[in-house]
Amino acid sequence: MLRVLMILVPLALSIYAFIDCITTDEQEVRYIPKPLWAILVLLFPLVGSISWLIVGRDRTVRRPAGGARGGWVAPDDNPEFLKGLKENGGSEAVPPGKDDEALLKDWEEDLRRREEELKRREGGSGGGPEDSPPKG
Numbered sequence: 001m002l003r004v005l006m007i008l009v010p011l012a013l014s015i016y017a018f019i020d021c022i023t024t025d026e027q028e029v030r031y032i033p034k035p036l037w038a039i040l041v042l043l044f045p046l047v048g049s050i051s052w053l054i055v056g057r058d059r060t061v062r063r064p065a066g067g068a069r070g071g072w073v074a075p076d077d078n079p080e081f082l083k084g085l086k087e088n089g090g091s092e093a094v095p096p097g098k099d100d101e102a103l104l105k106d107w108e109e110d111l112r113r114r115e116e117e118l119k120r121r122e123g124g125s126g127g128g129p130e131d132s133p134p135k136g
Contacts, residue, residue: 017049
């Protein structure tokens with residue numbers, strides 16, 4: 001078991017270091033160019049991987065000028081988004097003053113109108129029991 005670990009741990013370390021090296025942005029690489037770091041990690045897996053992880057990459061967190069946090073902000077945390085909601089009064093899909101029954105009747109009338117228009121386009125006479133609207 002110990003022999004397997006002595007092979008797998010350096011292998012995993014070198015794979016991680018190589019992938020980290022090739023995916024790191026060029027501005028974050030220190031001391032030698034990125035292709036040379038990748039070759040170093042491949043040719044000397046243990047020493048190259050450890051060197052890359054310790055000194056090869058600039059791991060300091062860079063913040064934009066002014067100390068403001070950059071990146072994506074959730075809508076409920078974004079003051080500009082919330083301000084836009086207040087200005088628009090919220091986006092209501094239902095017109096104020098209409099109740100559910102009136103909306104349902106409007107939708108049914110629109111559906112019937114569209115079905116009749118579709119029948120006229122297709123040239124079908126329809127008239128069957130399945131084509132008539134439900135009575136109620």
